[in-house]
Amino acid sequence: xxxxxxxxxxxxxxxxxxxxxxxxxxxxxxxxxxxxxxxxxxxxxxxxxxxxxxxxxxxxxxxxxxxxxxxxxxxxxxxxxxxxxxxxxxxxxxxxxxxxxxxxxxxxxxxxxxxxxxxxxxxxxxx
Amino acid sequence: xxxxxxxxxxxxxxxxxxxxxxxxxxxxxxxxxxxxxxxxxxxxxxxxxxxxxxxxxxxxxxxxxxxxxxxxxxxxxxxxxxxxxxxxxxxxxxxxxxxxxxxxxxxxxxxxxxxxxxxxxxxxxxxxxxxxxxxxxxxxxxxxxxxxxxxxxxxxxxxxxxxxxxxxxxxxxxxxxxxxxxxxxxxxxxxxxxxxxxxxxxxxxxxxxxxxxxxxxxxxxxxxxxxxxxxxxxxxx
Numbered sequence: 339x340x341x342x343x344x345x346x347x348x349x350x351x352x353x354x355x356x357x358x359x360x361x362x363x364x365x366x367x368x369x370x371x372x373x374x375x376x377x378x379x380x381x382x383x384x385x386x387x388x389x390x391x392x393x394x395x396x397x398x399x400x401x402x403x404x405x406x407x408x409x410x411x412x413x414x415x416x417x418x419x420x421x422x423x424x425x426x427x428x429x430x431x432x433x434x435x436x437x438x439x440x441x442x443x444x445x446x447x448x449x450x451x452x453x454x455x456x457x458x459x460x461x462x463x464x465x
Numbered sequence: 466x467x468x469x470x471x472x473x474x475x476x477x478x479x480x481x482x483x484x485x486x487x488x489x490x491x492x493x494x495x496x497x498x499x500x501x502x503x504x505x506x507x508x509x510x511x512x513x514x515x516x517x518x519x520x521x522x523x524x525x526x527x528x529x530x531x532x533x534x535x536x537x538x539x540x541x542x543x544x545x546x547x548x549x550x551x552x553x554x555x556x557x558x559x560x561x562x563x564x565x566x567x568x569x570x571x572x573x574x575x576x577x578x579x580x581x582x583x584x585x586x587x588x589x590x591x592x593x594x595x596x597x598x599x600x601x602x603x604x605x606x607x608x609x610x611x612x613x614x615x616x617x618x619x620x621x622x623x624x625x626x627x628x629x630x631x632x633x634x635x636x637x638x639x640x641x642x643x644x645x646x647x648x649x650x651x652x653x654x655x656x657x658x659x660x661x662x663x664x665x666x667x668x669x670x671x672x673x674x675x676x677x678x679x680x681x682x683x684x685x686x687x688x689x690x691x692x693x694x695x696x697x698x699x700x701x702x
Contacts, residue, residue, distance in 0.1 A: 387650050392663060396643030397651065401663035401670050403636045404683055408666030414686065417651055418660035418693060420700045442701035443575060446694040447506045447687070451569040 344463045346372035348456040352449055354441030356422070360460055361386040363394045364433045388417060389426045389435050414450075418442070427453055429461045436460060466493070466557050471549035475542065476583035481557060482509050483574035483698065484604045486691035488562040493555050495548040503562055506691050508571030512541060513564075519547050529566050533576045542581045568687055575698070594676035597699050601673070602680060605692055610684035613637055617677050637681040640670060658700035662686075662693050675700065 341360060349358040349372045357373040359382065368382045391397045392415035401412060415426040423446065425438040436457045440449055466477040481491065481504075488505035490513060498517035503510040511529050516522040521544050530537050549555070572580065592600060595616075602614060602624075611625035613633050623630040644651075644661065652659050658675040669686040673679060673696050682689060 384650075391647045391650050392661075396647050397640075397661070398663060400640035400643035402665075403639060404663075404670045405665045405668040408668065410665055412663050413665040414663070414669070416660070416662040416690075416693060418662075418697055418700075419652060419656040420658050420702045421656075423693075423697065443697055445573045445576070446697070447508075447690055448569050448573070450690060 341370040341460070341463050342372060344456075344460050345370050348436075348453070348460070349373070349438075351456070352438060352440065352452055354444040355438055355449070356441075357385075357437070357439040359385060359437040361389050361435050361437055362433060363390050363428070363435050366390050369434070385424065385437050385439070388424060389415075389437055392417060392426050393428050393435055394433070416446070425449060425453060427457055429457060432461065434461070466555045467553065471546045471552075472583065474549040474552060474555060475545055475581055476578070477555075478545070479574050479578045479581065479583050482577065483507050484695070485559070486605065486688060486695065487609070488565045489559045490562050492558045492560075493548070494557075495555055496551045497548045500545065500548050503564070503566060503571075505562065505566070505571065506568050506687070507574045507694060509541075509574070509577055510566045510571035512544070517544075517548055519544050529570045530572050531570070533572050533580045538572060538577070538580050592699065594678040597675055598673070598678040598680055601692075601696055601699055604695055605682075609688045610682050610692065612680050612682040615679045615681065633681065633683055636670065636683065637672075640672065640681070644672065658696075660693050660696050660700075662689055664689070671696075 345358045349355050357377060359371040360369045362369055366386045368386050393412045398412035413428045417424040420442055422442050423440045425440060427436045436453060438453055466474060485504045491502045491504050493500045497519055500517050501513040503513050509530060511527060512525045514526050516526045521540055525537060525541055525544060528537060611629045611633055613620050614622035660673045662669055662671045664686040667686050669689045671682040671689045671693055
C-alpha cells in the first residue's frame with residue numbers, strides 16, 4: 339500500500355480527523371499527507387515545524403527532565419487550542435513522526451490508541 | 466447527584482463520568498438498589514456486579530461497552546432510568562476499580578451524552594479564565610498528578626509536597642524557556658487557550674494556559690492525556 343493510501347486509511351478511522359501526515363523530523367519535510375480538504379504547503383510546513391519543536395526541538399528538550407530516569411527523546415506531543423488538537427507521535431527508533439489534526443473536543447485517549455496502532459504499519463510502508 | 470427527574474439524574478451521571486479520569490467504581494445508591502459502574506478516562510466502561518434487581522441487569526453485567534453504537538448503551542440507559550425512578554437525589558461513592566479495562570474501552574462522556582440525549586456537558590465554556598483553571602484543576606483526581614497553578618509569572622497554588630512542588634517548579638522553568646521562545650512555531654496567533662503535552666516512557670508534562678492563568682502538570686502520560694481531554698471540554702469551541 340502506498341504511503342498516501344495508508345495515511346488516508348488511518349485518517350478515515352480516526353473520528354474528527356481533518357489531516358494525517360508523515361514527516362521527517364530531521365529535515366522538516368512532509369513525506370506524505372491525507373486530508374479532508376486541500377492543505378497548502380505553508381500549512382504543512384508549519385505542522386512539520388511544530389512537530390520538530392515538540393518532539394525534537396526546544397520544547398521537547400524543556401520537557402525531557404520529566405522522564406529523565408528513562409532517558410530517550412520525546413515520543414509523543416499534543417498541541418491543543420480551542421479549535422483543534424495536533425497529535426505528534428515519533429516512530430520507534432526513527433527520526434520520523436506521525437501528525438494527526440483532530441477535533442478540539444474529540445476522544446483523545448481513543449485517538450492516541452488508534453494512532454499508535456496505525457504508526458507501526460506506516461513505518462513499514464514508508465520504510 | 467440531584468435531579469428533578471430520572472433524565473436529569475442521567476445527565477448528572479454523565480457529568481460525573483466526564484469528571485472521572487482514573488479507573489473508578491462509581492456506586493449509585495438508588496431507590497431500586499445500588500448500581501455499580503466502571504468509569505475511567507471520562508468513559509463509562511461497564512455495569513459491574515453485584516447487579517441491581519432490575520430488568521435487563523443480567524444481560525448487561527460485567528460486559529464492557531465497546532462503543533456508542535453498541536446495543537448495550539441504550540439498554541443501560543433504560544436500566545438506569547428504571548433505577549432512578551422516584552429519586553430526587555442519589556448518593557454516589559467512588560473507589561479504586563479492582564478490575565480494570567483497557568484505557569480505550571468504554572463510551573466517552575460527550576458521546577454518551579449524545580447517545581442518551583441528555584443536556585449539553587459543557588456549560589463551563591463561558592467561565593472566565595481564572596474560574597476555568599480553578600474548575601479544571603479541581604476536576605483532576607489527586608493521586609498521580611502534581612501541578613502548579615501560575616498567574617502571570619507567580620505560582621499561586623500547588624498539589625504535591627513542598628519537595629515535589631520545588632522539583633516541579635524547576636522543571637516548569639526549563640520547559641517554559643523553550644515554550645515561550647518557540648510559541649509562534651507551535652500555535653496560531655489567534656489561539657485563545659493552549660494546551661501542550663509532551664511525554665516519553667509513560668511519563669509526561671502538560672502545560673495549559675488561557676489569558677494570564679496557567680498550570681503546569683506532571684504525571685503518567687495516560688492521566689495527563691485524560692486531563693488534556695478535560696481541559697478541552699472547557700475551551701473547545
